[in-house]
Amino acid sequence: MSTDLVEFRQRAREWLAANAPAGGTGPGSVAEARAFMAKLYDAGFSGISWPAEWGGQGLGQAEQRVFDEEAGAYTLPTYYFSIGLGMCGPTVVDLGTDEQRRRWVRRLLRGEDIWCQLFSEPNAGSDVAALQTRAERAGDGWVVNGQKVWTSVAQHADLGLLLARTDVDAPKHKGLTMFVIDMHAPGVTVRPLKDMSGRSNFNEIFFDDVHVPDENRIGEVNDGWRCAVTTLLHERLSISGGVGGVAGGRGNPASFEALRATCDTADPVVRDALVELYVRERALELFNARLGQETRAGIFPGARGSAGKLLLAELTQFRADLATSLAGPAAVAWDPETEGAGGLAEALSVAPGLALGGGTNEIMRNIIGDRVLNLPPEPRADKNVPFKDLKVGTQQ
Amino acid sequence: MNLLLTPEQGELRAAFRSFLREAAPMAEVRRAMESADGYDRAAYARLNGELGLAGLIVPEEHGGAGAGFADLAVALEETGAALLPGPFLATVFAAIAIRESGDPAAAKEHLPGIAAGSTVATLAPLPGTPATVEAGPGGALSGELTALNGAEAGLLVVAAGERLYAVDPQAGGVTRTPLATLDLTRRQARVRLEAAPARPIGTLGRTPDLVAVALAAEQLGVLRRCLDTIVAYSKIRVTFGRYIGSYQGVKHKLADMHCALEQAESIVRYAAWAADESPADLPEAAALAQAYVGPACFRVARDHLLLHGGIGYTWEHDAHLYYKRAKTDEVLLGPPRGHRARLAGLLGL
Numbered sequence: 001m002s003t004d005l006v007e008f009r010q011r012a013r014e015w016l017a018a019n020a021p022a023g024g025t026g027p028g029s030v031a032e033a034r035a036f037m038a039k040l041y042d043a044g045f046s047g048i049s050w051p052a053e054w055g056g057q058g059l060g061q062a063e064q065r066v067f068d069e070e071a072g073a074y075t076l077p078t079y080y081f082s083i084g085l086g087m088c089g090p091t092v093v094d095l096g097t098d099e100q101r102r103r104w105v106r107r108l109l110r111g112e113d114i115w116c117q118l119f120s121e122p123n124a125g126s127d128v129a130a131l132q133t134r135a136e137r138a139g140d141g142w143v144v145n146g147q148k149v150w151t152s153v154a155q156h157a158d159l160g161l162l163l164a165r166t167d168v169d170a171p172k173h174k175g176l177t178m179f180v181i182d183m184h185a186p187g188v189t190v191r192p193l194k195d196m197s198g199r200s201n202f203n204e205i206f207f208d209d210v211h212v213p214d215e216n217r218i219g220e221v222n223d224g225w226r227c228a229v230t231t232l233l234h235e236r237l238s239i240s241g242g243v244g245g246v247a248g249g250r251g252n253p254a255s256f257e258a259l260r261a262t263c264d265t266a267d268p269v270v271r272d273a274l275v276e277l278y279v280r281e282r283a284l285e286l287f288n289a290r291l292g293q294e295t296r297a298g299i300f301p302g303a304r305g306s307a308g309k310l311l312l313a314e315l316t317q318f319r320a321d322l323a324t325s326l327a328g329p330a331a332v333a334w335d336p337e338t339e340g341a342g343g344l345a346e347a348l349s350v351a352p353g354l355a356l357g358g359g360t361n362e363i364m365r366n367i368i369g370d371r372v373l374n375l376p377p378e379p380r381a382d383k384n385v386p387f388k389d390l391k392v393g394t395q396q
Numbered sequence: 397m398n399l400l401l402t403p404e405q406g407e408l409r410a411a412f413r414s415f416l417r418e419a420a421p422m423a424e425v426r427r428a429m430e431s432a433d434g435y436d437r438a439a440y441a442r443l444n445g446e447l448g449l450a451g452l453i454v455p456e457e458h459g460g461a462g463a464g465f466a467d468l469a470v471a472l473e474e475t476g477a478a479l480l481p482g483p484f485l486a487t488v489f490a491a492i493a494i495r496e497s498g499d500p501a502a503a504k505e506h507l508p509g510i511a512a513g514s515t516v517a518t519l520a521p522l523p524g525t526p527a528t529v530e531a532g533p534g535g536a537l538s539g540e541l542t543a544l545n546g547a548e549a550g551l552l553v554v555a556a557g558e559r560l561y562a563v564d565p566q567a568g569g570v571t572r573t574p575l576a577t578l579d580l581t582r583r584q585a586r587v588r589l590e591a592a593p594a595r596p597i598g599t600l601g602r603t604p605d606l607v608a609v610a611l612a613a614e615q616l617g618v619l620r621r622c623l624d625t626i627v628a629y630s631k632i633r634v635t636f637g638r639y640i641g642s643y644q645g646v647k648h649k650l651a652d653m654h655c656a657l658e659q660a661e662s663i664v665r666y667a668a669w670a671a672d673e674s675p676a677d678l679p680e681a682a683a684l685a686q687a688y689v690g691p692a693c694f695r696v697a698r699d700h701l702l703l704h705g706g707i708g709y710t711w712e713h714d715a716h717l718y719y720k721r722a723k724t725d726e727v728l729l730g731p732p733r734g735h736r737a738r739l740a741g742l743l744g745l
């Protein structure tokens with residue numbers, strides 16, 4: 001390792017030891033998270049590999065990796081920024097104008113703006129190109145009407161990356177446009193939805209005549225699908241190489257390390273089950289490491305990132321299932337006064353989220369089949385038909 | 397940790413692939429497996445001569461290329477993908493054992509012949525497999541063991557516990573009986589030693605781990621070829637007016653097979669790196685490689701056979717040859733539970 005990297009690691013380690021909140025495992029408060037991001041930015045550890053001209057540090061993936069390794073010992077309060085950093089920001093960097101990059105990237109990296117991703121709708125999730133939210137020309141801008149759903153962190157968000165329909169006469173993929181929308185604008189209503197774990201991390205959003213200036217448009221009019229694909233590629237890579245890592249983050253009671261401490265490993269059946277978990281964790285960890293090395297060597301993984309996302313979703317489900325089964329009845333009924341006792345029930349309750357958010361397992365398999373293995377596509381009824389003549393969503 | 401191939405390794409792979417495509421296509425593999433020798437001696441000699449196959453990991457001072465496991469893995473992936481018949485893997489195992497034995501005299505005596513391709517060798521019993529070999533007075537060996545390409549070998553490297561011995565199968569006290577094998581492309585023999593003269597050549601050392609890494613590389617090659625073959629077929633076979641690869645029942649299975657390939661390749665690169673560069677990681681890497689790659693290779697080989705439909709169940713089709721190789725390899729170093737138990741031990745479970 002070069003002396004620069006060694007020095008960088010040392011600096012990261014010292015800074016984290018002095019500034020990372022001790023003992024935190026949850027997302028913490030929004031105000032704390034914003035303050036932390038600002039400190040992180042000022043110390044030179046936010047947007048490490050992002051272009052310097054837009055506010056990043058302009059360093060390489062190697063530095064980012066070193067920082068992530070050091071940060072692995074902590075749970076940094078960056079949850080509210082994960083959508084912005086993982087997919088919205090990279091989309092702006094890839095596809096925005098210089099003016100847009102100047103406006104948004106530094107603020108994101110400094111924790112000034114929380115972003116959300118406004119793609120899914122009640123009638124369009126896997127088939128997101130079937131979305132119905134309209135953006136219509138009004139003067140020198142646009143007026144947005146419609147509804148989004150399952151939007152993570154929207155209740156805290158300042159900005160949203162919006163995909164909306166701008167042409168109903170064109171086929172579904174050819175009438176979409178991407179915008180950045182001000183979540184505080186008049187006409188935006190955000191309602192938190194309680195998810196199956198009992199938390200409210202995602203929301204439904206209503207747009208009533210929301211004005212969006214044209215300078216907030218990303219890419220060309222009706223070229224939104226291409227933009228969305230860029231966002232989704234970043235999403236899968238950011239999930240599979242996510243901050244929690246393959247082991248599901250520090251303090252995960254279903255991780256191999258946690259289970260070996262709590263289970264009776266003298267029982268050969270238990271021992272073999274733990275070996276299976278270990279093998280799966282290592283297999284994915286090494287695959288992620290290889291993809292990371294390829295990226296640094298200039299080989300962009302593209303759709304292969306979907307394999308990482310799929311494998312992480314499956315591993316997470318497998319682990320939660322295994323951990324609760326090994327624990328037995330204690331996993332499903334506990335004394336609410338005992339700290340941490342409901343951890344495995346929690347792990348089981350959040351596990352399906354990863355297999356749905358960011359594209360379901362079936363969609364990941366479709367992508368691997370179509371774009372990595374180049375298999376013949378399925379016949380489709382929706383390709384060259386004007387959107388207004390298509391069936392979408394739930395139909396009786 | 398390095399998990400990527402170097403440009404030179406990319407070239408090595410291309411050289412092996414094109415040579416094997418020309419010299420050992422499946423028609424030749426079938427001819428060889430049905431022949432008396434079980435392999436094509438001329439093609440094997442060319443492989444050793446032109447590509448230095450057998451000498452790859454033999455140190456340069458003994459006439460080899462002095463390559464490491466990262467290079468060896470590239471070669472083994474290709475010989476595995478081609479189901480190359482003959483004693484290559486067995487000879488590599490023996491070369492690994494001699495290299496690791498820490499016995500310079502044995503290296504000097506045996507490695508040049510291996511590198512030149514004139515010595516066919518085998519290591520027996522393979523780590524993880526049962527055998528009863530005992531050293532009697534004067535170092536003569538007695539016992540019974542199974543040896544990969546044992547009937548073809550001109551040199552037996554025999555392990556009795558931790559100790560290694562060189563045995564000349566032509567000398568007295570050695571009886572070899574060919575075994576019937578599931579894998580038709582690679583032979584095995586029962587070897588009976590009755591006070592067979594043997595020369596001690598040091599100890600096993602890291603050999604069990606290194607052999608596990610080498611085998612995993614072959615398995616990766618088998619896995620990849622099976623996936624490539626069935627992906628290609630699913631793009632040309634039509635049912636109900638559509639290519640079978642367009643059906644999700646097929647496509648999703650292929651996607652899962654691809655995921656297995658990505659992880660298997662990552663593990664093999666890691667294990668080869670550990671073998672070359674990081675002795676402390678080698679035991680875990682070797683056990684992990686066999687615990688994951690062996691069963692994954694068999695599952696992919698099985699599904700590749702099934703997705704061919706009825707033709708995949710015929711003797712004429714090659715799918716069963718891969719299927720049988722995959723299962724044979726999976727249990728070559730003992731049943732998979734042995735690797736998992738080893739891993740459990742290394743992890744302190």
Ligand SMILES: Cc1cc2nc3c(=O)[nH]c(=O)nc-3n(C[C@H](O)[C@H](O)[C@H](O)COP(=O)(O)OP(=O)(O)OC[C@H]3O[C@@H](n4cnc5c(N)ncnc54)[C@H](O)[C@@H]3O)c2cc1C
Pocket residue numbers: 083116117118119120122123124125126127149150151152153202352353354356357358359360361362363366644
């Ligand atoms: C925790 C969480 C967070 C989320 N955060 C966000 C967010 O921040 N922003 C956002 O825009 N969205 C978000 N989503 C939405 C998520 O992307 C969608 O829920 C997901 O894409 C599935 O869409 P759907 O719910 O409409 O299900 P559907 O698309 O109706 O799918 C129903 C079932 O059909 C299967 N299916 C659908 N199409 C196919 C096909 N072609 N082939 C095979 N099977 C198919 C699916 O796999 C699934 O099992 C989030 C979801 C979750 C669970």
